[in-house]
Amino acid sequence: MKNFIYQSQWGWLSSGVFLGIIFLLTVVLVKPIGVSTQFVILDGIIWNLFSDQIVVEDNNAKSGYSSPNAYLNKSGGKYAKNIVNPLNYSFIFVIAMIAGGFIARRLHTGNESKDKLIVPIVWSDRYGHSPGKRYLVVFVGGFLALFGARLAGGCTSGHMMSGMMQTSLSGYLFAMGAFAVAVPVAILMYKGEE
Amino acid sequence: MNIVLAIVLGLLFGFILQKIGAANPQKIIDMLRLKDFHLMKAILFGIGLSSLLLFVLINIGIIDSSHLSVKASYTGVIIGGAILGLGWAIAGFCPGTGVVAAGAGRKDALVFILGGLLGAFVFTLLYASLKATFLFADLGGKATIAATGNEKFAALIPSMPAIAIAGGIAIVLMIIAWILPEKQKNQHIAAK
Numbered sequence: 016m017k018n019f020i021y022q023s024q025w026g027w028l029s030s031g032v033f034l035g036i037i038f039l040l041t042v043v044l045v046k047p048i049g050v051s052t053q054f055v056i057l058d059g060i061i062w063n064l065f066s067d068q069i070v071v072e073d074n075n076a077k078s079g080y081s082s083p084n085a086y087l088n089k090s091g092g093k094y095a096k097n098i099v100n101p102l103n104y105s106f107i108f109v110i111a112m113i114a115g116g117f118i119a120r121r122l123h124t125g126n127e128s129k130d131k132l133i134v135p136i137v138w139s140d141r142y143g144h145s146p147g148k149r150y151l152v153v154f155v156g157g158f159l160a161l162f163g164a165r166l167a168g169g170c171t172s173g174h175m176m177s178g179m180m181q182t183s184l185s186g187y188l189f190a191m192g193a194f195a196v197a198v199p200v201a202i203l204m205y206k207g208e209e
Numbered sequence: 210m211n212i213v214l215a216i217v218l219g220l221l222f223g224f225i226l227q228k229i230g231a232a233n234p235q236k237i238i239d240m241l242r243l244k245d246f247h248l249m250k251a252i253l254f255g256i257g258l259s260s261l262l263l264f265v266l267i268n269i270g271i272i273d274s275s276h277l278s279v280k281a282s283y284t285g286v287i288i289g290g291a292i293l294g295l296g297w298a299i300a301g302f303c304p305g306t307g308v309v310a311a312g313a314g315r316k317d318a319l320v321f322i323l324g325g326l327l328g329a330f331v332f333t334l335l336y337a338s339l340k341a342t343f344l345f346a347d348l349g350g351k352a353t354i355a356a357t358g359n360e361k362f363a364a365l366i367p368s369m370p371a372i373a374i375a376g377g378i379a380i381v382l383m384i385i386a387w388i389l390p391e392k393q394k395n396q397h398i399a400a401k
Contacts, residue, residue: 024230025228027391030225030255031253031258032255034229034254035258035259036258037218037221039262040218040221042276043272044218045211046276046278047277047278054304054326055329057326084336084337085336085337104211104212104214108218109219109308110219111215111216111220112219112223112312113223113308113309114220115221115223115226116223116224116227117223117312119223119228119313120227120313120314133315133316135238137301149317150317152300153302155296155299156297156298156300156321157302157320157321157325157326158296159295159296159299159328160292160296160297160324161293162331162332163289163292163293163328164289164293165289166285166332167285167289168280168281171305174286176255177278178280182353182354182374184282184365185279185352189287189290192286192288192291193294194294195294196291196292196298197241197295198241198242198243200241200294201242204298
């Protein structure tokens with residue numbers, strides 16, 4: 016057991032079992048996992064620091080809050096409410112994920128070079144070790160991933176994992192769209208290295 | 210209580226994503242360029258197993274189907290999925306694994322999160338002008354393949370028992386996970 020916790024990477028079967036258990040556990044105890052919405056909530060929290068109009072109390076709204084921004088005002092001001100009350104389940108869940116990644120990495124034997132923590136081998140083999148280029152591409156990648164996730168209404172966790180688990184049509188549509196682009200792009204962009 | 214659950218479950222989820230290699234862009238990119246199916250096998254098995262257990266527990270009444278949350282199907286799900294796929298492939302992170310990787314000390318993941326915050330913000334600003342376009346054209350609403358017992362979600366195959374359909378799909382996913390080769394032959398040895 017101890018070795019298992021300290022391993023840097025689990026085998027595929029134990030990985031699959033634990034992934035299945037955590038997705039099931041969240042549904043049983045609370046609700047399906049979702050991550051990408053919380054990027055909007057953090058944006059809103061920052062926006063709210065600079066503007067006192069972006070979220071307002073509103074007794075006519077279902078959530079008790081409304082926003083002049085149509086997206087934050089969606090579904091009775093659900094996002095607007097979470098922006099002024101960041102201590103809610105979904106936001107804290109994502110913050111705790113950061114800590115989970117931190118602990119998992121602390122508890123592991125073996126070392127990874129500092130370089131690999133910025134530039135993966137598959138990248139450096141083709142594009143070199145300079146972090147600048149990698150940062151630029153990763154920034155654009157982040158922009159696209161979250162813009163796409165918000166347009167789709169969820170990301171890999173919410174749509175693909177939680178969705179396909181419930182046999183949602185949307186989960187299958189999302190997975191189709193994502194892999195149809197991701198596979199050819201990854202093959203073209205990272206070809207060469209064996 | 211909900212906050213305690215959020216901390217415990219979030220920690221566990223982050224821990225698991227890191228340990229299965231999902232927060233490692235090398236593993237993601239190698240999966241997407243079809244060189245290393247370790248993660249693919251784990252994901253397919255995870256979806257299959259959780260789905261099978263979910264429908265069994267709903268069937269015997271242990272889980273209430275009000276806990277389910279099915280997302281709507283519209284054109285933007287496919288197009289948004291494709292845009293996410295592009296970002297996922299070039300960066301090697303998706304929103305959840307980017308967050309975990311940042312916690313695990315990856316600086317490129319921090320940059321991914323900054324890009325993500327900007328992308329989500331631009332979408333927030335554009336939503337008002339996008340919501341009436343073809344991007345939000347309905348493709349079936351909040352539909353599931355198997356009947357969940359929650360009448361908010363329409364079932365595409367209502368006539369057959371949900372446990373048979375969902376269980377069947379789940380078992381197929383787990384079988385695919387089992388037989389998929391872990392690594393393509395002759396690949397990736399040089400990288401080690």
